[in-house]
Every structure is written in C-alpha cells, then in structure tokens.
Amino acid sequence: MGIRKTAKLVREFLDSDNWKYRYINNKEYISFVGDVHSSHCLSCLRVFITVTDKEVMCYYELPVSAKECLPQMAEFVMRANYGLNTGSFMLDFNDGELRFKVATSHQALEGSPTEEMHRLLYVPMGTIKTYARGIVGVLSGYESAVEAVRKCEEND
C-alpha cells in the first residue's frame, strides 16, 4: 500500500470526523497538521499525522518546554510510560519538547481504518488528559515526578 492510498484513508477519516487540518504534501511524506483544544490544563495541543512510505505516525506536541527541568521530566515520562498500553510520551533532551507518539503500519490502517485512526488520534488524547496536571506539577517544581505520576494515576 502506497503513501497516497493511506493518506487518502487518513483524509477521509479526518473529513468525516470534522477535523480542521493543514495538508502538507511532500515527495517523501504526507502530513496532516491540526490543533486540538482540550478542557485540561494543557489546553492547546498540536497534532501531526505523518504518512511515510513505511509507516503512519501520530504525534501530539504539548505546549510546554521542560528545558529547565530535564532530569525531573525524564523521570516523569519514564514513570508515566511504564505500563501504558498504547503509545508513549517522548522528551527531547535538546530543547525540552514533550510529545506523545503512536505509530501504525500501512497494512494495519488499510485493514481497519476507523479502529486504527481512533487508536492514533483519540487514545493519546485520553492519556495526555490523565497526565496533564502531573506535567504541570513537575514543570512548576511543585511536585516530584514520583508524586505527580501517582496522583495522576489515582485520579484517572
């Protein structure tokens, strides 16, 4: 299955689900970029769905930078990721950017587009919501990573 065919499936899902997005068509990949406004403390998330010749990736970019507290945020990310079923938080040690990532294959998306798009788009939203207050707690220095993760998981 090629990039264009998979991208068409992604586009159809986004259109049917009333998503607003920017469409970026490159030689090597096709990207869909949109914004998600949430009710939790990390209110504006940017989402990137990128289709390459090998896979389909979905990244949620969080509107924070952990540059000033990299070791604490790394511990938070590791503790939060431990035991997550779908996807993972990522921390860029170069600039402190936080992301949440889920990936799938062309074959999986072709086999069950709705289910896979749900896994790519909606499961991360739930996970980010669960851990949002903990991320802010660690960023502000009010909570240790261990305490922040514990509270997030208790309240979930």
Add this chain to the structure above:
Amino acid sequence: MEKKETEAKKETEAKKELTRKKIIAFMEANDWNYDYDENSGVIFSGISLKGYASSLRYCILIKDRIVLNYAVLPFNVKKHVKRVVEYLCRINMHLIYGNFEFDYRDGEIRFKLDTSLDSILTDEYNIGLLIYKPAFTVDSCIKGLVQVMTGIMKPEAAIKLAEKENDEKLKKENDEKEE
C-alpha cells in the same frame, strides 16, 4: 442489553483466540520457541542476540483491543539511573515503533511494542513487526546502553556512537545489496 454485552464479549474472546493462533502459527513457521500459559494468556518466548544482551525475554499479551510485546533486557540497573533514563529518553525520541520503559522499583529495562488486534488479523506483516522489531531495536542500542550503565560514556555521546554504528551497518548492508 445484557444479551448484546454477552455477544460482544464472546466476539472479543473469539478475536483474541484467533489473534493468539495467528501469532503462534507465525512463530512456529519461523522457528521460534515459545510457551503459552493458558491461565494468564501470555505467550512467552525469547531470542539470543550476539554481544551484550545475550538473551531477550519476550512476553506477548493479548488484550481486548491490542497486542503488546514486552522484550525484557537481561540486566537490572542499580547505578547511574539518571543517566540510563536520559539515554532511554534520547533513544525513544528516535523510535517510530515502540519505546523503552524503565521500572524504578527494580531497575528493569524493557522494550514495548503495541499494535491493534485488527492489524494482527488483517496482515501477517504486522505479526512480523511485533516479533522482530523489538529484537532489532534492542540490538541497535544495547551497546550504548551498557556503556552508560557502566559509567563509561555519557548518554549524549553513547547516542552519537549508536547512530554512527547503525549508519555504518546500514551502509554496509546497502553496499552488499548493490553488489
């Protein structure tokens, strides 16, 4: 309503059973040894890698909607925990499929790969990804991890070394293909 729920539950169980059979059939066809624990529903397997991680233990869990493969590394981190966590974070930034996890309770490191039940049922390619990807990923970053664990290298330097070695390996493979 209750009848509908029972039917949905039955359908999910049937799907899980079919997924298990497909994974096991793939493993048998590709000469993988495995154990299936009926009580927990977990498929246990493993692979021997050359070099540092002599044995990688696999635990494959089939849940209602997803399949998880945990590849557990054969050592526990007691020293340099912060550095190891930084290394794992840096590695995770490079990965498309799966991520490394660290257990703060006992220092265990594992690689997790998740995929949907439907993807396993629709294409064998996804079973190959579930089984082989963890071994390839661990193999490509194990040397750096050991160097960070033992305090020989800092995480950033270890990542650069791993990148360099993987690029060279890839180039060599491509050259061989072209020949």
